[in-house]
Amino acid sequence: DAGITQSPRHKVTETGTPVTLRCHQTENHRYMYWYRQDPGHGLRLIHYSYGVKDTDKGEVSDGYSVSRSKTEDFLLTLESATSSQTSVYFCAISRDSNQPQHFGDGTRLSIL
């Protein structure tokens, strides 16, 4: 299995609070991605990174920000969590173009 660790694995928080999810990889892969998974929607890309300090928006980026200060860490921040952001969040990594993405085991986030 690819060395990807997501933390925390579960989190319950209240509307309006900031939340940060962490993705840590030990593979030295160039690309990193954050997805959310909701029933009937499959996996939707939130943000991605193509190098240290190089990030860009995906299809559902509103309300989310990211940072990548080191190759191995990619952080996803919800500045002010809303109930619509209750979801399962997955991090993925990829070595290069036209290569598989490998996924972590996800973070289940509930916003009350």
Add this chain to the structure above:
Amino acid sequence: QQQVKQSPQSLIVQKGGISIINCAYENTAFDYFPWYQQFPGKGPALLIAIRPDVSEKKEGRFTISFNKSAKQFSLHIMDSQPGDSATYFCAATAGYNFNKFYFGSGTKLNVKP
């Protein structure tokens, strides 16, 4: 606009039967088509993938069929087993685009003993 459309949403197959999941895409720049398998509580795991220079790829009981002219590809699971019960996702990407994957909405497969 959904880049990759997947069907059916759910599928029930008897043990030993063939499971078939279909995907269609519009972007002719897509050049890598993976399939992922996901069990409850786990992340998606790569099952098999194909590039458009071949029409079929087989790995064990899993086969991808690819029809470039129709912009369709499908996953066939031969001799389906209860342990294959999972959610399956197709995806597509274009190599120039930071390896961003576009996923289908998923198919929940239930293989009955």
